[in-house]
Amino acid sequence: xxxxxxxxxxxxxxxxxxxxxxxxxxxxxxxxxxxxxxxxxxxxxxxxxxxxxxxxxxxxxxxxxxxxxxxxxxxxxxxxxxxxxxxxxxxxxxxxxxxxxxxxxxxxxxxxxxxxxxxxxxxxxxxxxxxxxxxxxxxxxxxxxxxxxxxxxxxxxxxxxxxxxxxxxxxxxxxxxxxxxxxxxxxxxxxxxxxxxxxxxxxxxxxxxxxxxxxxxxxxxxxxxxxxxxxxxxxxxxxxxxxxxxxxxxxxxxxxxxxxxxxxxxxxxxxxxxxxxxxxxxxxxxxxxxxxxxxxxxxxxxxxxxxxxxxxxxxxxxxxxxxxxxxxxxxxxxxxxx
Numbered sequence: 001x002x003x004x005x006x007x008x009x010x011x012x013x014x015x016x017x018x019x020x021x022x023x024x025x026x027x028x029x030x031x032x033x034x035x036x037x038x039x040x041x042x043x044x045x046x047x048x049x050x051x052x053x054x055x056x057x058x059x060x061x062x063x064x065x066x067x068x069x070x071x072x073x074x075x076x077x078x079x080x081x082x083x084x085x086x087x088x089x090x091x092x093x094x095x096x097x098x099x100x101x102x103x104x105x106x107x108x109x110x111x112x113x114x115x116x117x118x119x120x121x122x123x124x125x126x127x128x129x130x131x132x133x134x135x136x137x138x139x140x141x142x143x144x145x146x147x148x149x150x151x152x153x154x155x156x157x158x159x160x161x162x163x164x165x166x167x168x169x170x171x172x173x174x175x176x177x178x179x180x181x182x183x184x185x186x187x188x189x190x191x192x193x194x195x196x197x198x199x200x201x202x203x204x205x206x207x208x209x210x211x212x213x214x215x216x217x218x219x220x221x222x223x224x225x226x227x228x229x230x231x232x233x234x235x236x237x238x239x240x241x242x243x244x245x246x247x248x249x250x251x252x253x254x255x256x257x258x259x260x261x262x263x264x265x266x267x268x269x270x271x272x273x274x275x276x277x278x279x280x281x282x283x284x285x286x287x288x289x290x291x292x293x294x295x296x297x298x299x300x301x302x303x304x305x306x307x308x309x310x311x312x313x314x315x316x317x318x319x320x321x322x323x324x325x326x327x328x329x330x331x332x333x334x335x336x337x338x
Contacts, residue, residue, distance in 0.1 A: 036237055043076035046241055048224075049097035051082045054267040056279035057195060058101075059260045060123065060289070060299075064248025066259035073240040081267060092117065092227050099241065103127070104330075105157055105220040105310060105319075111329045112320050116228040119330040121242045121300045123249065124222040125291030126214045128282075129158065132182065132192040135207035142166050142216050145189065149173050151181065152191040160317050161218040179204075194286060195279040202278075212286070220310055223302070231331060242334040246300035253289050254296060302332050 036044050050058050061079060064070055070077040080097060082088060089110060091097035099120075107119050131142075131150070139145055146168035152159060153175050163169055173188075179197065182190045183206055192198070194210050201208045213219070224245070231238050252260055257280050265271045283289050290298050307326055314320040 036234060038074075039076060041076065043071060043074055044237060045076045045078065046070075046099070046237070047078050047080060047091075047097045049080045049082065049086070049088045049091045049100040051086070051088055051101040053081050053083055053270075054079075054264040055271060056257075056260075056264065056276050056283065057124065057128070057193075059252040059257060059264070059280065059283075060249025061245055062248075062260035062263045063252040063255075063257065064244050066263050067248065067251060069244040069247050069251075070241070073244040075237070075240055075244065077241070089115070089117070092225070095227070098230060099224050099226050101222065102225060103220045103222050104307065105314060107223075107225050108307075108311065108314065108320060108324070108326070108329050112324045117225050118228045118231055118328070119223045119225040119302065120231065120238060120334050121245060122221045122223040122302055123300075124283075124288050125294065125298060125301075126212075126286070126288045127219050127222070128193050128195050128286075128288050129213040130192050130194040131211040131213065132190045132197055132201075133209045133211070134186045135209050136186070137189070137209070139189070139211075142211065143168060145170050147171065148189055149187070150189045150191070151175050157314070157317065157319060158213050158216070158218050160319075161313060162213075162216050164317065165217060195282040195288070198282075199275055199278040214292075218313065219306075221302075221306065228328075231334075235334070239334040242300070243336050246336055249289060249299050250296055253284065253299065297338065300335055302330050302335070304330070304332070 038044050048061060050061070052058075054062065058079075065077060065079060080091070082101075088097070088100040088102065092100045093115065101123065104119060107117055111117055131145070133139055139148065142162055143166045145162070146166075147170070149171045151173045154172050159170065159172060175191065179190075179200060182188050183204060190197070192210065194212060198208055198210060224242070226238065257276075261271075261273070261276050264276065265273075287294065290296060307330060311320060311324065311326050315322055
């Protein structure tokens with residue numbers, strides 16, 4: 001059984017590793033998108049590149065599309081699905097996409113390596129990654145993972161963070177892109193998305209527990225980034241896209257998600273109603289979109305203090321240079337007024 005989490009995480013890791021290659025290929029190409037001209041219908045065409053196939057974790061954008069929020073903002077938005085071979089950063093750098101999705105720690109790493117990128121809104125305030133355990137596993141917290149076999153994608157930032165913070169060493173087993181080994185080995189621990197793998201465990205009748213990685217202290221938000229020149233040259237268009245997207249996410253969270261579900265299921269036949277309902281419920285119950293303890297007004301917001309904290313964490317892990325100007329990695333100017 002292939003899971004969206006594993007492929008997404010592997011692709012993000014590979015993309016971060018290939019940043020130097022991307023710089024060499026793309027930095028000399030002057031890839032900033034050109035002038036935007038309205039189409040015959042008067043709408044400005046824009047492209048959003050997602051990080052995976054259509055799914056509820058993208059729900060706010062599909063909600064904005066289905067409910068006509070982009071059209072009301074004078075935009076005709078095309079959502080391009082990602083997949084195991086999608087290079088979202090290359091799409092943005094080449095101008096084939098105006099916006100793309102990623103985690104803030106990855107965007108900061110790419111900017112530190114010289115790529116002209118900038119995050120302009122948050123989609124998931126809390127990281128939905130987790131550690132999946134069988135319900136009767138003796139581990140109760142991250143410190144209890146010392147010496148344990150954990151199936152995950154080797155080299156990911158959270159592994160280094162957790163081991164350093166809790167003074168432990170995990171036995172990392174390379175992810176096999178499935179769930180069969182976890183189901184057959186009650187001592188095995190596995191990386192997951194709390195909006196994804198637990199659903200399949202419920203369907204298999206396997207009781208599980210999840211340690212949220214955000215509870216470890218490492219909690220990079222997920223968001224939308226773009227080419228820095230595009231933000232400079234088309235601030236009004238960026239603002240309209242961001243604010244219509246925030247409106248879509250609010251509607252997806254507090255309203256009826258069925259408009260988004262219909263579009264998602266049309267594009268991705270694996271998105272059955274029961275799975276989408278499970279993911280949506282997790283997004284709400286775990287406050288992943290708004291952030292724990294936050295209100296709906298926090299949807300889309302970028303917190304500079306969290307970015308400073310993340311920068312400090314990554315510096316201590318020797319993943320970012322201390323001289324990185326973090327103000328160059330994001331902008332709050334396109335978000336709705338508080």
